[in-house]
Amino acid sequence: ILNVEQSPQSLHVQEGDSTNFTCSFPSSNFYALHWYRWETAKSPEALFVMTLNGDEKKKGRISATLNTKEGYSYLYIKGSQPEDSATYLCAFYNQGGKLIFGQGTELSVKP
Amino acid sequence: EAQVTQNPRYLITVTGKKLTVTCSQNMNHEYMSWYRQDPGLGLRQIYYSMNVEVTDKGDVPEGYKVSRKEKRNFPLILESPSPNQTSLYFCASSRRERHNEQFFGPGTRLTVL
Numbered sequence: 421i422l423n424v425e426q427s428p429q430s431l432h433v434q435e436g437d438s439t440n441f442t443c444s445f446p447s448s449n450f451y452a453l454h455w456y457r458w459e460t461a462k463s464p465e466a467l468f469v470m471t472l473n474g475d476e477k478k479k480g481r482i483s484a485t486l487n488t489k490e491g492y493s494y495l496y497i498k499g500s501q502p503e504d505s506a507t508y509l510c511a512f513y514n515q516g517g518k519l520i521f522g523q524g525t526e527l528s529v530k531p
Numbered sequence: 532e533a534q535v536t537q538n539p540r541y542l543i544t545v546t547g548k549k550l551t552v553t554c555s556q557n558m559n560h561e562y563m564s565w566y567r568q569d570p571g572l573g574l575r576q577i578y579y580s581m582n583v584e585v586t587d588k589g590d591v592p593e594g595y596k597v598s599r600k601e602k603r604n605f606p607l608i609l610e611s612p613s614p615n616q617t618s619l620y621f622c623a624s625s626r627r628e629r630h631n632e633q634f635f636g637p638g639t640r641l642t643v644l
Contacts, residue, residue: 452630463621464574465633509574511633518589519564519633523573524588 423501423511426522433500434530440496441525443510447491454494455484458524459506467495467508479504533558537622539583543642550605552639554622560634561627563605564589567599567618568638574621580605581627612643629644 425444433439445453452471456464468477473488479500497504507524514520535556544550547564556563564579566589576589580599594616595609609616619640623633 446632456633463635463637464633465635469632471630504586511574513630517562517579517587520581520590521566521574521576521577523571 424520424522426525427509428506428525429523429529430526432528432530435501436443437449437500437529438496438498439500440494441493441508441526441527443493443522445491445493445510445512445520445522446514447489449514449516450488450491450512451515453486453488454513454519455493455513456511457508458509464509480510497527500527502531505529517519535622535624535634537620537636537639540546540637540641541627541640542557543644545644546613550609550612550641552609552620552622552641553634554605554607555603555632556605556624557603557632558624559602560624563599563624564633565595565605565607565623566621566623567591568621569618577620587634601629606630612641614643617643628630 427442455467466483468519470486475486477484484495486493507526509524511521512520535613538553559580565577566574575591578597580586625631625633
């Protein structure tokens, strides 16, 4: 089983703080890296899918970068809001077709 | 509305009683997958299917079966459920190209007594 590691496991910030999390994945047999946002009692929803080394994606206050050579991706949230509270999952897609998820980073933003 | 549906949403059953959780998508997606979510373990892939009549094992396939006879449906079968299969199950689908995002169903909460 390939390991996808996310850190930190949980994060508590104040409204307005900027924050970032890390996803580490195997650098061999890379095909794609996915980020999902998972709110309590809902289903995971896709934020970004990245495939190229050096990719940078942005959606509103959330952005992500990708380094496939060293096997990591960062997710940034600028000016966190309470509605950003969720678990953020990354998933590594290898060339065989399996999608391996990390354990997630649980973000809590206090007003 | 584009969606992935799962049924039932909640199920309490007893050890050994065969059950099927259905999954259906209306987006004409080639790729479908089943995951289970357990506290502290994240989402783990059970089985996936790249297209009709093509299925492959994920990381935790033991105790489960799947079939893909039609593009839209991907049922998960537990022939003889055991308590360690108590979990939250998600079905997901996507277009075949692996740079496409997964669309998740609402989840099925299964309890095996």
